[in-house]
Amino acid sequence: MDWLQKLEQLDEYKKWYLEELQISDKSIYNDYIRNTEYPANCWTHSFDYLWAHTNSDKVYIFKAKVDHMLVTFLLTKRGRLYLPCLPYGKGSADEVTKVLIKGAEFCHTFNKDSNYTHKSTVIPLNEAQLLFLNKSELFREHFKSEQLSGLERHYSIPKLVNLQGKDFAKVRNKINKFNREYKDAIIRPYRDSDFDEVIKLGEIWVEKSGKKYRKILDGFYFEPIINYHKELNHIILVIVIDGKIVGLTTAGVLPTGETWGCLTKFIKSYHGISEKLTIEMAKELHRIIPSAVYLNVGGDLGSKGLAFAKERYRPVLSYKRYCLFYKKEK
Numbered sequence: 001m002d003w004l005q006k007l008e009q010l011d012e013y014k015k016w017y018l019e020e021l022q023i024s025d026k027s028i029y030n031d032y033i034r035n036t037e038y039p040a041n042c043w044t045h046s047f048d049y050l051w052a053h054t055n056s057d058k059v060y061i062f063k064a065k066v067d068h069m070l071v072t073f074l075l076t077k078r079g080r081l082y083l084p085c086l087p088y089g090k091g092s093a094d095e096v097t098k099v100l101i102k103g104a105e106f107c108h109t110f111n112k113d114s115n116y117t118h119k120s121t122v123i124p125l126n127e128a129q130l131l132f133l134n135k136s137e138l139f140r141e142h143f144k145s146e147q148l149s150g151l152e153r154h155y156s157i158p159k160l161v162n163l164q165g166k167d168f169a170k171v172r173n174k175i176n177k178f179n180r181e182y183k184d185a186i187i188r189p190y191r192d193s194d195f196d197e198v199i200k201l202g203e204i205w206v207e208k209s210g211k212k213y214r215k216i217l218d219g220f221y222f223e224p225i226i227n228y229h230k231e232l233n234h235i236i237l238v239i240v241i242d243g244k245i246v247g248l249t250t251a252g253v254l255p256t257g258e259t260w261g262c263l264t265k266f267i268k269s270y271h272g273i274s275e276k277l278t279i280e281m282a283k284e285l286h287r288i289i290p291s292a293v294y295l296n297v298g299g300d301l302g303s304k305g306l307a308f309a310k311e312r313y314r315p316v317l318s319y320k321r322y323c324l325f326y327k328k329e330k
Contacts, residue, residue, distance in 0.1 A: 003079040012106045016064035023231050032070040032088035033255040038132040043298035045085035046260050050230050052221030069099045079114030081107045083122045093136035104326035120323035127319040128150050145322045150299040153310045154317035156293050160282035167314050172277050178272030187280050190236035197245045205265040249277040259285045261297040
């Protein structure tokens with residue numbers, strides 16, 4: 001069945017003016033996110049990440065105006081429709097829930113034919129967002145939550161910039177060793193002429209680390225975020241040693257005034273390069289937006305190795321992750 005064609009035939013598709021997400025929609029999302037009353041800080045809810053789905057051959061992603069809120073819908077090629085993030089816009093827990101119910105009903109109706117009504121309606125959201133929604137009796141009546149694997153970690157930018165105390169001793173030592181061994185290393189902003197070399201670096205990372213971190217492969221969003229970094233206002237730093245790019249890290253400033261860490265790739269044989277990249281990005285973000293406190297680096301998806309790596313930077317927030325199931329009335 002052509003699931004996209006089926007979606008286009010539904011009344012809500014026309015009523016809500018569902019449109020496939022465009023990179024030019026970033027300003028619209030920014031406006032709605034600024035007015036959002038719940039903590040708009042879930043890693044996968046960033047516009048850059050949502051928009052990157054348009055480059056996947058496995059999904060379609062849409063925006064819609066439902067009542068006074070901006071709602072995002074994701075349709076898989078197998079016929080599952082769900083919300084990849086909570087509705088954005090001004091509204092109490094009850095008001096967000098009312099829009100969620102409309103979105104959930106829409107998904108439930110569509111998913112009957114594709115036999116996906118047993119799947120979650122919203123995935124994922126974080127602990128802070130669930131705490132907000134649970135203030136609403138209407139939410140508790142219509143939705144149930146289920147915890148996902150892993151934790152979403154947020155670093156303190158001021159702490160990473162200063163690296164003071166014994167908690168950061170290992171990170172300091174790693175960076176000091178890197179600085180001694182690679183005195184000629186250059187840390188600089190990405191240039192468009194770096195594209196081919198950066199893509200090659202990504203391929204090397206997949207080859208060397210992809211099997212270890214199979215769950216977190218970022219194939220569908222790595223290239224488009226690099227390619228459209230200017231349109232997304234995305235920050236990219238690279239490390240150059242002996243004329244070769246051996247590492248990169250990317251991040252963005254969110255409409256909330258906080259920051260979002262996206263991609264990190266490097267050649268592991270350069271000891272201390274991971275720590276160097278992380279701290280240099282923290283310094284760059286602090287330079288660009290001194291008021292920012294948090295750098296959200298996302299979840300570990302239950303990977304012990306990734307969790308251990310992120311704990312080195314002493315996250316100050318570690319949120320549990322959830323999905324929501326719609327309790328359809330019988």
